Amino acid sequence: MRGWRPATEEALYGPRGFYRRPEGPAGHFRTSVHASPLFAGAVARLLRLVDEALAHPAELAFVDLGAGRGELVGAVLKALPAEVASRARGYAVERAARPAGLDHRIEWLPEPPQGVTGLLFANEWLDNVPVDVVEVDAHGVPRLVLVDAAGTESPGAPVGGADARWLEKWWPLTGPPGGQLPVEGLRAEIGLPRDTAWASAVAALGRGLAVAVDYGHSAGARPPFGTLTGFREGRETAPVPDGSCDITAHVALDACALPGGRLLSQRDALRMLGVSGGRPSLALASTDPAAYVRALAGAGEAAELTARGGLGDFGWLTQPVGIPNPLRNPLADPLPDPPQGPLPETRQPST
Structure with a gap:
């Protein structure tokens, strides 16, 4: 038996790991990227x-x-206007092999490129950086939780x-307040491995903005029994480190935040980027029914991306490097600097 961190590393990224499977993550769970093209447009x-x-x-x-x-x-490269697209260069950082038919403008890398200028965006990446799990024993001692390939701890x-x-x-195991x-x-x-991974990713950026988007929790609202779980074919399942399912845990984003x-x-971030769930005017239905249907569909997708209790509660950790933070708007962004209130504790299954 071994700790959850090495077990998860092998189960997700080993030769027979979950993320080596041909169907990719979209075959098992739905992220904001898969929910609507509005997300890529906002990015x-x-x-x-x-x-x-x-x-x-x-x-x-x-x-x-x-x-x-x-x-x-x-999708982001396709959404850019011509003048920006002519200067843009896409980098996909992923351990799995490059998929066939990918846009030739995209460079496929196992690690972030060093010293680039622009936007580094990590959507639901930190939750799959493996972590160890601990549990307090009968004597009040926090112990590492060991696991075998069948998931027995x-x-x-x-x-x-x-x-x-x-x-x-960041996560004292002392029960109720006081x-x-x-x-x-x-x-x-x-x-700690996620804090280190995020710091390393930010350090790779020469100038620009780094953004991590994930479901998580913050100091004062940590889940008492952890969040480790599995996903397979659109359903939550027991986390078994045999490569058959995704193994994920919510992210302490406040701990990851750098100065x-x-x-x-996500709800506030997307609204600042022009995505809202407002319904189109009924007057449009009589003047241009097709446009009304399109606008109504877009409003539904926007509502899903910004919904309370769902994708809208995801946390966005924004880290400027050598520039002002373009998402720092005190009127639209009422949240204080970290640490702050609870972030979401949901993952959206695929449908």
């Missing part, structure tokens, strides 16, 4: 805002970190070192 608008903040560089990078099969980066060694320090700062001692049965996922970073909800 394209964000890229244009970054372009303006960078004073229109000769080469404008869009780095899709955790690119799946390249759906987002391809057992207690391991006490947690120490940097992992223990991360837990103490508690001082660890409580038996409480669980946590140690987010100058900012958290806001």
